[in-house]
Amino acid sequence: xxxxxxxxxxxxxxxxxxxxxxxxxxxxxxxxxxxxxxxxxxxxxxxxxxxxxxxxxxxxxxxxxxxxxxxxxxxxxxxxxxxxxxxxxxxxxxxxxxxxxxxxxxxxxxxxxxxxxxxxxxxxxxxxxxxxxxxxxxxxxxxxxxxxxxxxxxxxxxxxxxxxxxxxxxxxxxxxxxxxxxxxxxxxxxxxxxxxxxxxxxxxxxxxxx
Ligand code: BEZ
Numbered sequence: 001x002x003x004x005x006x007x008x009x010x011x012x013x014x015x016x017x018x019x020x021x022x023x024x025x026x027x028x029x030x031x032x033x034x035x036x037x038x039x040x041x042x043x044x045x046x047x048x049x050x051x052x053x054x055x056x057x058x059x060x061x062x063x064x065x066x067x068x069x070x071x072x073x074x075x076x077x078x079x080x081x082x083x084x085x086x087x088x089x090x091x092x093x094x095x096x097x098x099x100x101x102x103x104x105x106x107x108x109x110x111x112x113x114x115x116x117x118x119x120x121x122x123x124x125x126x127x128x129x130x131x132x133x134x135x136x137x138x139x140x141x142x143x144x145x146x147x148x149x150x151x152x153x154x155x156x157x158x159x160x161x162x163x164x165x166x167x168x169x170x171x172x173x174x175x176x177x178x179x180x181x182x183x184x185x186x187x188x189x190x191x192x193x194x195x196x197x198x199x200x201x202x203x204x205x206x207x208x209x210x
Contacts, residue, residue: 009127011024026095031064031065033125034125034127035067035122051088052147053088053092059154067096
């Protein structure tokens with residue numbers, strides 16, 4: 001069965017460009033993003049990896065460790081990294097799993113045989129410090145992902161873990177959030193002394209505190 005939200009992310013040992021890791025130990029108490037690439041030396045992946053390297057300070061600010069995966073050998077990962085640096089202007093600054101035997105790709109359901117029997121799809125798993133899967137995304141090989149969206153989801157997850165809030169359509173940090181329906185108005189007034197807008201009994205907007 002496919003991995004689902006709330007499942008514990010399967011643990012594994014793997015070779016990476018930064019040495020052998022045991023997945024859960026490597027994340028430690030951080031949040032994590034595990035994302036797959038169909039193949040080394042491919043154009044869309046090259047742009048994604050360069051951009052993710054550029055975003056490293058943004059992931060670090062949020063306490064997130066990032067790790068990539070491709071079903072190729074370590075030697076290919078190293079050679080490809082040079083091309084990424086040359087063409088994207090950013091050095092790959094996070095580990096890349098060398099999953100030539102597709103052990104991890106199979107564990108995480110990253111191979112969708114009716115799309116391709118050899119390449120992985122573009123999967124993303126956001127994993128929280130308790131190792132629970134909090135988001136899954138699956139993109140086709142031909143569409144590069146939007147890594148700003150991945151940061152936005154992390155911001156939403158971290159906010160909604162801290163406060164009894166949800167985030168509305170196209171929410172960005174700093175925007176109003178939604179008070180969860182499980183809270184009645186009295187509880188909401190206590191938890192959000194800054195006040196809230198009640199558009200409907202079930203639709204109450206509040207400016208989150210920091
Ligand atoms: C790419 O990363 O550019 C790519 C990989 C597989 C199929 C299509 C594009």
